[in-house]
Amino acid sequence: MNRIIKCKACPVGCELTIYKDQLSPTEYTVEGNSCGRGIEFGIKEVTEPSRVLTGRVLLKNAAMKHLPVKTTGVIPKDKIDDCLEILKTTEVTAPIKKGDLIIENILGLGVDVIAARRVK
Ligand code: SF4
Incomplete structure (x- = not known):
């Protein structure tokens, strides 16, 4: 299942789509991010929301x-x-x-x- 969330790691607020992806080392793929922090934020949000x-x-x-x-x-x-x-x-x-x-x-x-x- 995909999750769509707003990245809150900076004020730009990119809309992230996070997919479960067995082939990825993190088991997730993140799209819609403008920088690497969005990937980290998106994966953390679905694995350990805070x-x-x-x-x-x-x-x-x-x-x-x-x-x-x-x-x-x-x-x-x-x-x-x-x-x-x-x-x-x-x-x-x-x-x-x-x-x-x-x-x-x-x-x-x-x-x-x-x-x-x-x-x-
Ligand atoms: S992906 Fe990068 S540029 Fe976009 S909101 Fe997150 S931190 Fe900001």
């Missing part, structure tokens, strides 16, 4: 009740719910600078959760 996670944590000492956060890298799609559960119970206190470390190495996945905005 995303940069955005969410929010509880915020004290500020007018708003939640602080938007994001991961510093991609995490596997099947870990997203577990990460969101951790974010739900995480509380930080303002002031916060954009990029401040909120959770180090979440779930041991090798990526951190950082503040996505500044709060006085």
Whole structure:
């Protein structure tokens, strides 16, 4: 079965078609990519899909009740719910600078959760 996805490895956003291909060393063929990164992205997307996670944590000492956060890298799609559960119970206190470390190495996945905005 073919999968058609948008490459998110750069802002160009090529439309990739990924085919199962027994003759290829990777077992997949990718078409529609303008560069080699698209091949890597396309194969990873069908074999181990992952995303940069955005969410929010509880915020004290500020007018708003939640602080938007994001991961510093991609995490596997099947870990997203577990990460969101951790974010739900995480509380930080303002002031916060954009990029401040909120959770180090979440779930041991090798990526951190950082503040996505500044709060006085
Ligand atoms: S295939 Fe290359 S040029 Fe196209 S979106 Fe992906 S990284 Fe960008």
